[in-house]
Amino acid sequence: MSCPARAQLLSNTLYYKIFFPYYAFNVLGGLDSEGKGCAFTYDAVGSYERTGYSAQGTGSTLMMPVLDNQLKYPSPLLLPARDAVTPLSESEAVDLVKDVFASAAERDIYTGDRLEIVVINSSGTHREYFELRKD
Structure with missing residues (x-):
């Protein structure tokens, strides 16, 4: 599907x-x-x-400005025309997700203490855990 x-x-x-x-x-x-x-x-x-x-959830209002800043081109009127989203490698995308969640966890009490990232690619599935805070 x-x-x-x-x-x-x-x-x-x-x-x-x-x-x-x-x-x-x-x-x-x-x-x-x-x-x-x-x-x-x-x-x-x-x-x-x-x-x-x-992004969704209570931390989304903290995450979306960071994602906009890192991923979205500044203006749709730029020439030559480009995709609306910056392409990232797998490792860059995982690092960005970690940064965004770490930032949200410091400012939002409802964002959890641990992040689970599951990467699915042609070579299989990779699961990674990232501790957000220890308080």
Whole structure:
């Protein structure tokens, strides 16, 4: 099943419970049919949009400005035209995720104490744990 198809399936699942919603604010990521990365962000009742990156939860208001600063080009009017999101290598992406979560954990009491990063690539699955704070 393609990532856009899973995005629609999740939207349908959330919308099915519109009168008694799950109140889960999801982010779904993967690859589309062209092999490009995609991220879908949702509200509680299943409305979604495709974005280059996203964050949800209590720390999202702290994470999104950092992600915007690091990933988004300053203006869509730049010439020559470029993608809206800066391409990152796998190690750069993992380091950025660690930095963003560490920053949010220092300022948001509801962000957890430990981060689990799961990287899925052509060589398999790699799981990495990162301690955010020790207080």
